[in-house]
Amino acid sequence: MTTPREVVVHPDAEVLAQATAARLLVALVDAQSHRAPLHVVLTGGTVGIRTLAAAASSPVRDAVDWSQVHVWWGDERFLPEGDGDRNETQARDALLTALADALPAENVHAVPALDTLVTTPEAAAEAYATELARFASDHADVPAFDVLLLGMGPDGHVASLFPGHPALGARGATTGVHGSPKPPPLRVSLTFDAIRTARQVWVVAAGSEKADAVASALASAPVETTPAAGALGTERTLWLVDAAAAAGRPGGATTA
Numbered sequence: 058m059t060t061p062r063e064v065v066v067h068p069d070a071e072v073l074a075q076a077t078a079a080r081l082l083v084a085l086v087d088a089q090s091h092r093a094p095l096h097v098v099l100t101g102g103t104v105g106i107r108t109l110a111a112a113a114s115s116p117v118r119d120a121v122d123w124s125q126v127h128v129w130w131g132d133e134r135f136l137p138e139g140d141g142d143r144n145e146t147q148a149r150d151a152l153l154t155a156l157a158d159a160l161p162a163e164n165v166h167a168v169p170a171l172d173t174l175v176t177t178p179e180a181a182a183e184a185y186a187t188e189l190a191r192f193a194s195d196h197a198d199v200p201a202f203d204v205l206l207l208g209m210g211p212d213g214h215v216a217s218l219f220p221g222h223p224a225l226g227a228r229g230a231t232t233g234v235h236g237s238p239k240p241p242p243l244r245v246s247l248t249f250d251a252i253r254t255a256r257q258v259w260v261v262a263a264g265s266e267k268a269d270a271v272a273s274a275l276a277s278a279p280v281e282t283t284p285a286a287g288a289l290g291t292e293r294t295l296w297l298v299d300a301a302a303a304a305g306r307p308g309g310a311t312t313a
């Protein structure tokens with residue numbers, strides 16, 4: 058089951074990041090009154106990392122029981138551990154290091170980095186899929202993701218699923234990606250199969266360079282040309298955008 062896209066427009070990228078961080082922290086607090094543990098999927102990208110930094114500086118972060126939160130990534134750049142271009146490195150710098158006393162290290166499930174044992178995106182994708190399956194219930198491939206955050210590129214890519222790329226059709230939970238049009242060329246991504254199991258999928262996008270892709274995705278363009286159109290949650294699909302990114306959609310930059 059998938060859900061209709063809801064759109065919330067914020068005035069600019071900074072307010073978007075602050076509001077998304079607040080929304081995420083409150084969503085985790087709310088969900089913790091119903092179930093535990095929670096599984097949250099982080100994104101890389103400009104607004105995604107800015108959102109994590111905003112969460113780090115929010116007092117609401119202390120309302121979350123981080124010992125009952127598991128952290129995953131929607132995609133990763135296949136680079137050595139600690140590389141500054143890895144989404145994991147940026148997320149640790151922006152938020153996770155600040156949570157080190159509250160969030161158990163074993164709850165942070167990074168996509169394996171390039172090293173002497175893991176030499177291909179496929180090997181990393183397979184190891185990541187095994188880790189995901191360890192926390193899945195029943196016959197699922199992945200844990201029950203509570204909130205799955207996605208950034209979106211100007212070309213409409215989400216996670217590392219790019220327009221026209223064979224990874225768009227990958228089955229199972231994860232896929233290795235070669236020839237990404239955005240550097241670095243080697244990546245690992247959740248598949249649409251995995252993304253669409255999430256309770257809530259939130260796509261965050263800011264800037265006029267994203268306006269065409271936002272308009273296409275909200276108009277349900279084919280996933281082959283606008284991958285973000287395929288990002289749908291089972292309980293809620295939320296588009297969190299700034300006014301510049303919203304400018305091309307019907308209704309323009311006004312709040313939905």
Ligand SMILES: O=C1O[C@H](COP(=O)(O)O)[C@@H](O)[C@H](O)[C@H]1O
Nearest residue numbers: 100101102103104208209210216
């Ligand atoms: O490479 C990536 O890019 C997208 C979007 O990045 P942005 O800087 O245009 O916001 C991001 O969602 C993805 O996780 C990342 O690997």
